[in-house]
Amino acid sequence: MAGKKILVINPNSSESMTDSLDQLISSLDHRLPFSAEIRTYTAPSGPPSINNENDAEASAGIVLSDLETELSQYDAFLVACYSVHPLVGMLREKLASHQHVTGIFEASISTALSLLPLGFREKRSMFGIVSTGTHWENALSEGVTMFLGLDEPRSCGKFKGVETTGLSAIELHTAPPEEVRRKMMEATKRLVKKRDVKVICLGCAGMAGLDGVVEDALVEELGEEEARNVHVLDGVRAGLGLLEGLLRALPGKER
Incomplete structure (x- = not known):
């Protein structure tokens, strides 16, 4: 090396x-x-x-x-x-x-799949993505479909979906921090509401360093004990x- x-x-x-x-x-x-x-x-x-x-x-x-x-x-x-x-x-x-x-994108999906349990005995058996603008809801779902060779996004039973903040990548750094935090937390809570998500992929390079906000949202939505069982995965x-x-x-x- x-x-x-x-x-x-x-x-x-x-x-x-x-x-x-x-x-x-x-x-x-x-x-x-x-x-x-x-x-x-x-x-x-x-x-x-x-x-x-x-x-x-x-x-x-x-x-x-x-x-x-x-x-x-x-x-x-x-x-x-x-x-x-x-x-x-x-x-x-x-x-x-x-x-x-x-x-x-490819690296985070590969890593997320390696963190999921085999089969469906565990309730938390899915991965999902928190991303920026609403355009990426369909675009990233289609990307997962192509990457995994699926017929449609949820045909593998492992992909929860994409929740977005409505902010662009650059707005993650230029918008008021309290607005970024609020929208990141709202998107995270929507994604994990049914308590079936094991891995959350941060769906933007601009989210580097914002994993703590996602972890705070997990604690608020799931409680401290359950939140520890969810991985927050940075693509970089x-x-x-x-x-x-x-x-x-x-x-x-x-x-």
């Missing part, structure tokens, strides 16, 4: 979003040091907040063009946008077989963990 490098890509052009990613990575590295060197990147232009598929497509083209000559410098890439972001597939087509890439943490694992399991060639 010596000398391995992971690039965390913020595909929107908001430096404040990257700053929050840097803070999260720094806090993680103090508790559980990464073997690979982790760097962050911000799109040089394009949408300041990715609010739909058109924004995602535009940002993917900008980032790929900007990074194309630097791809060989990294061993793994994390696309820090919680969507079925086209940049993940576009990078795969450009990378060598020993380089790895994932998005925080999940993605970095997955990539570190891949670099260890499939180290490939040295650069």
